[in-house]
Amino acid sequence: MxxxxxxxxxxxxxxxxxxxxxxxxxxxxxxxxxxxxxxxxxxxxxxxxxxxxxxxxxxxxxxxxxxxxxxxQGVVWQPGAREMLLALQAEGIPCALVTMSYRELADAVVAQAPPGVFQVVVTGDEVEHGKPHPEPYLTAAARLDVDITRCVAVEDSRPGIASALASGARTLGVEHIVPVLEQPGLSRTDSLAKVSVADLGRLLTGEVIDHLDARRG
The missing domain is CATH 1.10.150.240 (Putative phosphatase; domain 2)
Structure with missing residues (x-):
């Protein structure tokens, strides 16, 4: 989040x-x-x-x-974030919000999101082990009733990326405030506006996309 x-x-x-x-x-x-x-x-x-x-x-x-x-006072959506949520919703792909913020804050953000884009919300005060432990993402997959290996996790922080990778989810790191370092199995971008639903589907086949490598090269 x-x-x-x-x-x-x-x-x-x-x-x-x-x-x-x-x-x-x-x-x-x-x-x-x-x-x-x-x-x-x-x-x-x-x-x-x-x-x-x-x-x-x-x-x-x-x-x-x-x-x-x-x-x-209102939230500022990251570039491409609302559009991605709406595109996933249009394709009938269920989404979970997995955040270490507490329920009070998550509910405030969800209230300003497009209606119905999240089927599940997992917050930091509802898990025993927070990120970088895999529990938050495993909990979300269980609540969605899906196999974690058929999920794509989108993260911007190092603890979040570690949590997602450890859970077995395909993982996309979006660089925002902290650098997203290259590591095996991690896809990277600097903006969700550069990523499509089809790109997320490619991750499930084992493909890795890396916009940051291309930018820095």
Missing amino acids: DGTLVDTEPAWMGAEETLVVEFGGVWTPQDALQMVGLPLPDAAQILQDHGVTLPLERIGERLVAGVAAAIA
Whole structure:
């Protein structure tokens, strides 16, 4: 969700910096980058390590409240994201939203998505093991009643990509804030606007697409 479908990463980074500064600390862009895609308890622990002297649960609540306030003002969809969801819906392909954000935030984004594009939503507060563990994606496939190896996962963060690959899903990394590094079996692009439903189907045959390699070459 965050960074793949909607550009909420600035809201997360702003909420993190606000908390650290409130407690007299310094929060750098490099600190913010390490948080992308992490489960909320892990992110809260990092903030606590940076001097935020609140219980982990309270840190999580403060972060969620800050991001929720930003989402309430409207979300910015990543290029090609809404179009991809609508194209998948038109083809009758079921979709799951798999995010380490909590249900409150996921519901706020889904409410601003085209109606009916998600059949399943798996959130960070509903799994025992967050990304990079494969549980979130395995849970989504089970709820969709499909074989995980017949699924394509679309991710932008390193923990998310690791989770998707470990689950057995074909995986497409969309580079947004953090670099998507080349690795076996991982397809890559810098925009969903460059990817079609047919391209996703090609991934299920074992083909790997790499727009980033072509760009950098």
